[in-house]
Amino acid sequence: MQKPIYRRIVLKISGEALAGERGFGINQDTLNSIADQIKEIHDLGVEIAIVVGGGNIWRGRNSDQMDRATADYMGMLATVINALALQDALENRDVQTRVQTAIEMKEIAEPYIRRRAIRHLEKGRVVIFAAGTGNPFFSTDTTAALRAAEIEAEVILLAKKVDGVYDSDPVKNPNAQKFESLEYIDVLNRGLGVMDSTATSLCMDNKIPIIVFGINEPGNIKKVIFGENIGTFVKG
Numbered sequence: 001m002q003k004p005i006y007r008r009i010v011l012k013i014s015g016e017a018l019a020g021e022r023g024f025g026i027n028q029d030t031l032n033s034i035a036d037q038i039k040e041i042h043d044l045g046v047e048i049a050i051v052v053g054g055g056n057i058w059r060g061r062n063s064d065q066m067d068r069a070t071a072d073y074m075g076m077l078a079t080v081i082n083a084l085a086l087q088d089a090l091e092n093r094d095v096q097t098r099v100q101t102a103i104e105m106k107e108i109a110e111p112y113i114r115r116r117a118i119r120h121l122e123k124g125r126v127v128i129f130a131a132g133t134g135n136p137f138f139s140t141d142t143t144a145a146l147r148a149a150e151i152e153a154e155v156i157l158l159a160k161k162v163d164g165v166y167d168s169d170p171v172k173n174p175n176a177q178k179f180e181s182l183e184y185i186d187v188l189n190r191g192l193g194v195m196d197s198t199a200t201s202l203c204m205d206n207k208i209p210i211i212v213f214g215i216n217e218p219g220n221i222k223k224v225i226f227g228e229n230i231g232t233f234v235k236g
């Protein structure tokens with residue numbers, strides 16, 4: 001039987017990936033399909049920590065009429081909504097989960113405690129990290145990089161609507177070329193929109209590989225876990 005090549009992963013799910021065709025909010029069918037994919041690899045024994053974005057509900061950085069920090073805090077709250085939706089979908093499939101928030105909201109979820117998160121993973125629970133890093137000016141990609149370093153994850157799976165990293169926007173340019181692999185430094189130098197520079201630098205400094213792939217194709221997370229070359233592999 002095929003075996004997963006990773007033991008502990010951080011799966012970063014962009015908010016947009018939850019929105020489906022409508023482009024905003026949470027599409028229940030899309031959520032169900034993502035939860036099915038997560039269950040599939042959970043059943044293989046992979047330890048999964050999820051960092052979820054919030055762009056399907058609120059995009060802090062696009063708001064030029066609002067104080068940036070305030071807009072970012074609103075974005076962090078959006079990620080909590082997505083985290084609870086994911087928790088619900090996973091627990092409906094009998095996958096035990098714990099949500100931990102970087103900003104305390106104890107009535108809703110546990111606060112982020114690194115050692116406790118690791119313990120949950122060891123016990124086979126999926127841990128969902130919400131509210132970003134708890135700081136404005138840091139993206140949820142940076143959260144994924146930070147949490148991956150903290151919990152010693154072997155890889156970050158960057159689940160997106162597009163199926164990898166391209167040399168130009170594949171939505172606007174039909175001739176855009178997909179990269180099979182990239183070095184962190186290329187991402188930084190070429191300004192490729194894989195991750196922001198803070199997140200990329202953190203991965204580079206801590207030697208955490210990133211695999212960018214499309215999550216809307218069922219079975220893709222499993223393919224990545226088995227080491228299939230889909231999407232774009234970013235490393236040093």
Ligand code: GTP
Binds near residue numbers: 098099107109
């Ligand atoms: P173990 O100690 O490994 O058994 O982990 P556990 O998470 O099951 O222990 P605990 O008894 O701490 O948690 C039981 C339930 O309460 C879990 O669903 C937790 O997510 C939840 N829980 C724990 N701490 C908090 C908190 O501060 N706020 C909220 N809202 N829920 C919490």
